[in-house]
Amino acid sequence: MRLRAIAHSRTGDKGDTSNISVIAYCAEDYPRIERHVTAERVRDHFSGIVRGEVVRYALPGIGALNFVMHGALGGGVTRSLALDAHGKCLGSAVLDLEIPDDAP
Known part of the structure; x- marks a missing residue:
């Protein structure tokens, strides 16, 4: 199953760092x-x-994981030649991650 079946994401970016949160729709999926x-x-x-580096922070109280990805934006959103490679695009892409369809 794809992660998007059980979670959504919120994103942000600053400089060359992207911040992506993956949030479970239901607490039992966390x-x-x-x-x-x-x-x-x-x-x-x-x-x-x-x-x-990619650093993960667990936020079990709100059923979320936060990923801070350094060196992820081609030098920064305003400096990058990549089209739309900032946080929102990456947030959608992380939800394409395949995860096992096992019981929580």
Whole structure:
């Protein structure tokens, strides 16, 4: 299943850093998201885009994970020659991540 079936995202960007939150629609899906959506998987998913470190922060109280991706915006939104490679575009792309359709 794709992550978008059980979660949505919110994004932001500052300079060359993208910030993506993955938020479970239902609290019972949060453990599955936490188990399968790791910093390593997110970094691999964006391997052609992210040049720096990906740090994951868990926010279980609100059923969310926050990923801070350094070196993700081609030098920064206003400096990049890439079209639409800023946070909102990456937030949609992370929801394409395949995760196992296992029980939470």
